[in-house]
Amino acid sequence: MRIMAIDYGDARTGVAVSDPTGLLAGYTTVIQSRRAENVAENIVHLVKELGVKELVMGFPRNMDGTEGPRADLYRDFAKMLEEKAEMPVRLWDERRTTIEAHAILHESGKRMKAHKKNVDAVAASLILEGYLTYCRNHPEA
Numbered sequence: 469m470r471i472m473a474i475d476y477g478d479a480r481t482g483v484a485v486s487d488p489t490g491l492l493a494g495y496t497t498v499i500q501s502r503r504a505e506n507v508a509e510n511i512v513h514l515v516k517e518l519g520v521k522e523l524v525m526g527f528p529r530n531m532d533g534t535e536g537p538r539a540d541l542y543r544d545f546a547k548m549l550e551e552k553a554e555m556p557v558r559l560w561d562e563r564r565t566t567i568e569a570h571a572i573l574h575e576s577g578k579r580m581k582a583h584k585k586n587v588d589a590v591a592a593s594l595i596l597e598g599y600l601t602y603c604r605n606h607p608e609a
Contacts, residue, residue, distance in 0.1 A: 470518055473596035474511065474525040475562065475588050476545055481507050482588030484596040485518050490603070493596045496589040508549045515553050523555060526562030526595045560599055562591070 469490045475482035479502050485495040495518065499510045514520065525546055528536030546557040 469521045471522040471524060471596065471599065472511070472515065472518075472520040473560070473592045473599060474523065474549075474557075475592040475595055476507070476525060476542060477588055478502060480588045481511075482590070482592030483511065483514060484589065484592035485514070485520060486596060486600060488519075490522075491600065493593045493600070496593055498586075498588050504545050504548060508545070508552045511549060512552045515555075521555075523549065523553060523557045524560045524595060524599045525549070525557050526591070527559035529561050558599075560595055562595055 469486075470488055471486045471490050473484045473493075475484075479500065481499040481501070483495075483497050483499060484493050486492060487494045497514070499507050501507050501510070511523075515523070525542070527542055528538045530536050542559070546559060550557050
């Protein structure tokens with residue numbers, strides 16, 4: 469079962485999709501748009517094209533676990549995406565994913581200017597990997 473993780477952002481949204489077994493992160497892309505409707509439509513297109521059966525979206529939390537200042541914006545986008553994709557969107561704690569994504573890109577030798585193009589896809593992959601690990605460790609969830 470293919471699972472899609474989404475790192476929603478103001479100008480760029482990272483997307484990562486698992487392999488057909490739902491065990492490994494595979495396909496990644498970045499959707500360049502400031503309009504939530506366009507982002508949602510692009511995601512729905514990918515869902516249909518790749519046969520995605522589950523959606524997981526990064527959700528902003530503060531380091532103490534409370535909701536971040538953008539929580540309502542993310543909830544609204546998730547609701548719109550659920551309606552367009554006709555499937556539920558699971559909100560997933562995304563604390564530190566962007567920081568870790570920058571670190572991964574830096575360690576790989578990418579220059580800081582190049583990070584902007586790739587960081588959202590890497591962050592989506594980290595969200596997906598975290599979710600897949602959780603599912604393996606909690607099969608009843």
